[in-house]
Every structure is written in structure tokens, then in C-alpha cells.
Amino acid sequence: MKTLFVSYRVTDLDRSLGFYTTLGYAELGRVEGGDGARLVILKFPDEAAASLELVHRPGEKPVDVGSGFDHLAIQVETLATTLETLTEAGLRPEPLQYPGGPHGPKTSWLTDPDGYRIELVEWPSGHPDGITAADFA
Numbered sequence: 001m002k003t004l005f006v007s008y009r010v011t012d013l014d015r016s017l018g019f020y021t022t023l024g025y026a027e028l029g030r031v032e033g034g035d036g037a038r039l040v041i042l043k044f045p046d047e048a049a050a051s052l053e054l055v056h057r058p059g060e061k062p063v064d065v066g067s068g069f070d071h072l073a074i075q076v077e078t079l080a081t082t083l084e085t086l087t088e089a090g091l092r093p094e095p096l097q098y099p100g101g102p103h104g105p106k107t108s109w110l111t112d113p114d115g116y117r118i119e120l121v122e123w124p125s126g127h128p129d130g131i132t133a134a135d136f137a
Contacts, residue, residue: 005041005050006072008116011063013038013056015113022089023074023110023118025052035059063114071109071117075129079106079122086110093120 010016017040021027025042028050032038036059042052052072076082083093094109106122123129 005053007053007055008112008114009055009057009060009063010114011056012113013040013054016054016056019091019112020052020054022091023086065115069116071119073119073121076120076122079108079120082120082122083108 008016017027020042024044026045028041028043030038030040035057037055037057039056040054041050042054043050079096083096086093091110097107097109098104099107103124105124105127108120110118110120112118128134
């Protein structure tokens with residue numbers, strides 16, 4: 001088994017799509033459902049398959065992220081460059097952080113239009129992509 005993608009319900013599809021494409025996602029496809037519902041499937045250009053789905057159901061109440069969902073983590077190559085690019089594009093990433101100390105990963109946070117939190121992560125040089133059992137040894 002493997003995780004296919006994360007799906008977010010969004011209040012305003014155009015606004016959310018603008019946010020996520022500015023972040024770097026590209027639209028892979030759309031699905032039109034009944035009652036005006038729409039799904040937009042996204043991926044980063046270097047990904048082989050979808051990694052995020054935006055779900056818009058116009059007949060439902062606005063999204064309330066609530067307290068059950070925490071955040072989406074996205075790996076970036078160079079966090080300082082990413083933060084500069086996102087800021088120039090009108091997004092508001094939070095300041096650079098070093099949660100594991102000066103030799104650990106670098107992180108920053110963004111919040112999407114519906115309140116979903118996104119952690120941007122740059123791994124230290126030589127660290128494999130993603131978190132593995134070696135990170136807990």
C-alpha cells in the first residue's frame with residue numbers, strides 16, 4: 001500500500017487554486033461532479049503522480065479546518081530561495097526556523113486561504129528525501 005494524495009475541501013476553488021499554483025503545484029486534471037462540485041487534481045512538476053486534490057462543493061458551508069488536521073509538509077530544495085520567490089509572488093511565508101538546531105532541517109510555515117497549515121522543509125545536506133527510521137535511531 002501507499003498514500004496516493006491528500007484531499008482538501010476548499011471554500012473558494014479559484015482562490016485556493018491560485019494559492020497552490022503560486023506555491024508551485026501544476027494542475028493535472030479536473031472532475032466535475034453533481035450539484036456544481038468540482039475536484040482539481042494537482043502535482044508538483046517533478047512528481048510522477050498526483051499529490052493534492054482540491055474539492056469544492058459550493059452548496060456546503062465554508063470550510064472549518066477545526067482541530068483534527070495539523071499540517072501538510074512539503075520538501076523544498078533551497079528554503080531561502082523558495083521563501084523569497086513566494087514572498088515576491090504575494091504569499092506570506094513565516095520566518096525561517098531551525099527546529100532541530102543549526103545542523104537539522106530548515107523549515108517555514110504558510111497558511112492557505114482556508115486555514116490549512118503547510119510546513120516547507122529543506123533537509124540538511126546528505127539527508128535522504130523524507131523521514132525514515134534512520135531519523136529516530
